[in-house]
Amino acid sequence: MNVWISLIASLIVIGGLVVGAAGVAGLAQYSHTPELLVLLGVVVPLLAFIAFIVGVILQVVKWGRRPVPFPIATVAGQGKSLPWIKASYFDAPYTKAGVVGRMALEVLTFRSLFRNTKMELHDGPKLAYGWQMWLWVFALAFHYAFLTVFIRHFRFFTEDGSVVFQGVMFLEHLDGFLQLGLPHVLISGFVLLGAATMLLLRRLTNAQVRYVSLIQDYFPLLLIISIAASGILMRHVIKVDIVAVKALIMSMLNFDFVGIGEKALAIGWMFYLHIFLVSVLLAYFPMSKLMHMGGIFLSPTRNLLCNSREFRHVNPWNYPVKVHTYEHYEDEFRERMIEAGLPVEKTLEETQEAAAPEEKE
Amino acid sequence: MADEVPKVEEMAAINHTPPKTGWMDTPAVIRPGMYCYSAKAKPLNILSMPYGRDWDPIEEDWHLPENWMEIVLEGLHERLHKFRSLQLFMDVCVRCGACADKCHFFIGSGDPKNMPVLRAELLRSVYRKEYTLAGKLLGKMVGARKLTETVLKEWWTYFFQCTECRRCSVFCPYGIDTAEITIIGRELLNLLGLNIDWIATPVSNCYRTGNHLGIQPHAFKDMIDFFVDEVEDVTGVRCNPSFNRKGAEILFITPSGDVFADPGTYTAMGYLILFHYLESMGLDITWSTYASEGGNFGFFTSHEMMKRLNAKMYMEAKRLGVKYIIGGECGHMWRVIHQYMDTMNGPADHLEVPKSPITGTVFQNAASTKMIHITEFTADLLRHNKLKFDKTRNDNYNLTFHDSCNPSRGMGLLEEPRYIIKEMCNHFYEMPEGTIREQTFCCGSGSGLNAGEDLELRFRGGMPRANAVKHVHEKHGVNTVACVCAIDRAALPPLMDYWVPGVQVAGVHELVGNALILDGEKERTEDLRFEPLAGMEDE
Ligand code: SF4
Ligand code: SF4
Numbered sequence: 001m002n003v004w005i006s007l008i009a010s011l012i013v014i015g016g017l018v019v020g021a022a023g024v025a026g027l028a029q030y031s032h033t034p035e036l037l038v039l040l041g042v043v044v045p046l047l048a049f050i051a052f053i054v055g056v057i058l059q060v061v062k063w064g065r066r067p068v069p070f071p072i073a074t075v076a077g078q079g080k081s082l083p084w085i086k087a088s089y090f091d092a093p094y095t096k097a098g099v100v101g102r103m104a105l106e107v108l109t110f111r112s113l114f115r116n117t118k119m120e121l122h123d124g125p126k127l128a129y130g131w132q133m134w135l136w137v138f139a140l141a142f143h144y145a146f147l148t149v150f151i152r153h154f155r156f157f158t159e160d161g162s163v164v165f166q167g168v169m170f171l172e173h174l175d176g177f178l179q180l181g182l183p184h185v186l187i188s189g190f191v192l193l194g195a196a197t198m199l200l201l202r203r204l205t206n207a208q209v210r211y212v213s214l215i216q217d218y219f220p221l222l223l224i225i226s227i228a229a230s231g232i233l234m235r236h237v238i239k240v241d242i243v244a245v246k247a248l249i250m251s252m253l254n255f256d257f258v259g260i261g262e263k264a265l266a267i268g269w270m271f272y273l274h275i276f277l278v279s280v281l282l283a284y285f286p287m288s289k290l291m292h293m294g295g296i297f298l299s300p301t302r303n304l305l306c307n308s309r310e311f312r313h314v315n316p317w318n319y320p321v322k323v324h325t326y327e328h329y330e331d332e333f334r335e336r337m338i339e340a341g342l343p344v345e346k347t348l349e350e351t352q353e354a355a356a357p358e359e360k361e
Numbered sequence: 362m363a364d365e366v367p368k369v370e371e372m373a374a375i376n377h378t379p380p381k382t383g384w385m386d387t388p389a390v391i392r393p394g395m396y397c398y399s400a401k402a403k404p405l406n407i408l409s410m411p412y413g414r415d416w417d418p419i420e421e422d423w424h425l426p427e428n429w430m431e432i433v434l435e436g437l438h439e440r441l442h443k444f445r446s447l448q449l450f451m452d453v454c455v456r457c458g459a460c461a462d463k464c465h466f467f468i469g470s471g472d473p474k475n476m477p478v479l480r481a482e483l484l485r486s487v488y489r490k491e492y493t494l495a496g497k498l499l500g501k502m503v504g505a506r507k508l509t510e511t512v513l514k515e516w517w518t519y520f521f522q523c524t525e526c527r528r529c530s531v532f533c534p535y536g537i538d539t540a541e542i543t544i545i546g547r548e549l550l551n552l553l554g555l556n557i558d559w560i561a562t563p564v565s566n567c568y569r570t571g572n573h574l575g576i577q578p579h580a581f582k583d584m585i586d587f588f589v590d591e592v593e594d595v596t597g598v599r600c601n602p603s604f605n606r607k608g609a610e611i612l613f614i615t616p617s618g619d620v621f622a623d624p625g626t627y628t629a630m631g632y633l634i635l636f637h638y639l640e641s642m643g644l645d646i647t648w649s650t651y652a653s654e655g656g657n658f659g660f661f662t663s664h665e666m667m668k669r670l671n672a673k674m675y676m677e678a679k680r681l682g683v684k685y686i687i688g689g690e691c692g693h694m695w696r697v698i699h700q701y702m703d704t705m706n707g708p709a710d711h712l713e714v715p716k717s718p719i720t721g722t723v724f725q726n727a728a729s730t731k732m733i734h735i736t737e738f739t740a741d742l743l744r745h746n747k748l749k750f751d752k753t754r755n756d757n758y759n760l761t762f763h764d765s766c767n768p769s770r771g772m773g774l775l776e777e778p779r780y781i782i783k784e785m786c787n788h789f790y791e792m793p794e795g796t797i798r799e800q801t802f803c804c805g806s807g808s809g810l811n812a813g814e815d816l817e818l819r820f821r822g823g824m825p826r827a828n829a830v831k832h833v834h835e836k837h838g839v840n841t842v843a844c845v846c847a848i849d850r851a852a853l854p855p856l857m858d859y860w861v862p863g864v865q866v867a868g869v870h871e872l873v874g875n876a877l878i879l880d881g882e883k884e885r886t887e888d889l890r891f892e893p894l895a896g897m898e899d900e
Binding site: 110208212289324 | 825
């Protein structure tokens with residue numbers, strides 16, 4: 001029961017954001033108050049963007065400053081040993097290139113998630129482990145769709161005809177290869193919406209995952225779902241003037257604020273909802289679990305070499321500790337060691353001599 | 362104790378559906394069979410560790426020091442700044458649940474707090490309260506909670522229901538290693554003297570006498586001499602091991618479990634036979650009574666304690682003037698050697714890069730630690746055809762190999778033992794994929810949990826391992842699990858008796874000892890366990 005509270009709370013927050021933003025935009029247009037629109041469409045996104053950049057840098061710097069005292073890489077394959085034993089180049093990397101490969105496989109193909117298995121307990125008792133690919137599929141679809149959508153949006157941020165713009169348009173062309181409708185359906189948007197929804201459903205239907213889920217898990221998913229949905233709606237249903245949007249963004253980027261109010265008024269309310277939600281995501285990103293995007297690169301169990309016997313790893317805060325020396329040990333057991341015929345450093349006579357002066361005192 | 366363990370059917374009826382109440386509202390239950398006795402005052406005092414006292418986990422009052430909360434929070438703060446792993450793992454988990462059903466303790470108990478993600482959340486929730494704005498303001502709503510005595514007791518319960526096996530970390534997309542969190546969590550508990558007896562006592566023994574069982578030098582020698590007699594009985598050949606011998610080329614260190622408990626003792630006999638065989642070929646090796654323990658229960662206590670115990674290896678190597686060290690079959694000892702020793706107690710400049718005196722192979726992979734695993738050493742000998750052996754002497758054994766967690770996920774030792782086993786035995790069968798190699802299942806008793814009083818916990822945790830053995834037992838008639846870990850050799854026999862009766866446990870060098878043909882040996886009719894060899898049953 002308890003576990004649903006997080007979902008409901010997230011829904012309420014997102015609902016509030018959506019209604020609030022849409023309401024403000026609608027009101028502003030109705031009452032011809034361009035200031036409000038500029039606030040929603042220009043000021044808030046700029047602030048969010050700054051919060052994003054600063055926040056991400058602060059987080060990464062925080063992590064980066066923490067030392068990595070020990071080489072604790074997870075060794076997920078044969079380590080490098082004798083020359084005739086084939087070492088696992090990516091799973092127990094012993095070269096820098098191997099580590100780069102391991103990280104690339106992790107970041108680009110989600111290799112660890114690909115390993116995912118599902119445990120089943122049958123009568124007997126008998127345990128069975130099956131390959132579980134759904135999390136991997138949804139996660140991969142989600143992230144790649146997100147990336148595509150993200151890049152596509154650069155058409156709004158670049159001068160028409162520039163190289164980046166052309167590249168983005170080419171990507172968009174690929175993305176819209178189905179050529180359905182007008183404007184063309186861009187697949188990435190729908191994949192993003194679908195994959196995010198599947199991830200949400202997985203979170204809700206998998207009892208174990210549901211049990212550990214928090215607001216922080218539902219909120220970003222719902223937020224991204226809302227962003228994708230508003231984007232799709234804006235493109236296909238409640239259309240906005242794309243040319244005006246680009247004009248607004250470009251003048252914002254060029255710090256050219258003359259006539260910005262007019263430009264803002266020319267754009268439909270859906271745009272403001274969309275960009276407001278994106279701003280929330282940007283600002284929320286650095287303080288949330290979404291920072292896993294940066295964190296993965298710093299994870300010591302993945303980015304360290306597995307050659308810690310060949311090359312010494314230095315701990316910056318290594319300090320001397322109290323140890324039990326051999327001398328202490330022999331002092332305690334000398335007699336018995338001698339009796340057992342074990343070699344000793346000092347004979348009994350020597351120790352008696354050494355101890356004698358003290359005894360006199 | 363064993364009669365308190367539930368029957369197999371009861372144990373196997375596991376419900377993996379989490380309870381209706383949220384985990385913060387579901388109190389941890391400390392019940393007999395599922396926890397280890399608490400550490401007493403004496404060992405902690407010997408080690409000058411804080412707050413040594415006699416306390417009992419199932420009693421309400423744990424006699425915590427007045428300012429315990431301050432101590433823990435300060436300790437947490439310090440560690441967040443000393444370990445990037447901890448800081449990062451507190452921040453980036455997405456609770457995807459990929460690790461959830463990977464932990465043998467969750468599989469065997471169904472207790473959701475044994476899902477690695479939730480085990481980490483136990484600590485993360487307090488971190489959130491102390492270090493995040495949302496946690497401070499919204500508390501429970503965002504999975505944050507204050508550190509209370511209940512929370513502390515929950516930590517104690519679940520950090521001692523984790524064998525630090527790292528299986529979960531293989532599956533986590535960010536490499537979050539719950540073992541690392543457990544290690545640091547236990548370190549925090551140890552600031553308050555909250556250890557378990559099965560760890561604290563071995564640690565203090567090890568500190569004083571050199572090994573876990575507190576065996577004194579003369580007794581250590583006696584035990585080995587006893588094996589020498591046994592080996593002579595079986596082979597007719599008398600080995601001649603040396604102890605604390607200065608100027609030897611190689612120091613040999615193995616877990617004391619090999620020297621003091623069956624079936625590890627057979628592995629120790631295997632070492633003796635191998636060393637004797639190689640003596641005439643130029644092997645110059647000595648045992649030490651001072652560094653008479655490879656295993657390091659300090660690893661299960663704190664980084665500092667690990668370092669204090671580990672220091673002996675290099676100190677003794679230096680005192681004896683050896684060139685390098687060979688380590689015996691032990692699990693966590695090898696994780697410590699591979700990932701910590703050189704950093705903590707190195708550089709080992711007084712030693713040389715290991716070079717096999719028989720094959721001339723230079724072990725470049727150990728160029729810095731100067732310490733090699735005995736299976737690396739033996740595999741190299743076999744590869745160079747330096748050993749004469751009769752593998753039919755292991756024909757009674759239908760074998761499978763259990764990758765111990767630490768050698769596999771802590772150092773990547775997968776092929777060497779397999780190579781030796783396949784050379785030494787005719788009948789070898791792998792357990793199913795997904796349960797071996799880097800995905801191997803833990804014996805359920807590692808990290809100091811192999812006590813007598815927590816058998817139910819051990820059998821639950823060991824169930825996935827036992828189940829995979831059962832599979833090959835039924836399919837191929839496997840009757841022996843080979844392994845390279847002394848804790849396995851202690852923990853697996855009762856586990857097998859419980860889940861897969863009829864399967865015994867052997868070390869890899871026991872098999873080597875059986876098969877090796879020594880100069881001047883008598884016709885062997887028995888193996889090192891004094892069981893008749895295949896075909897010799899009637900004689
Ligand atoms: S697999 Fe990793 S990210 Fe996923 S829940 Fe487990 S620890 Fe968290
Ligand atoms: S380290 Fe092993 S025992 Fe601990 S949580 Fe992970 S899988 Fe479970």
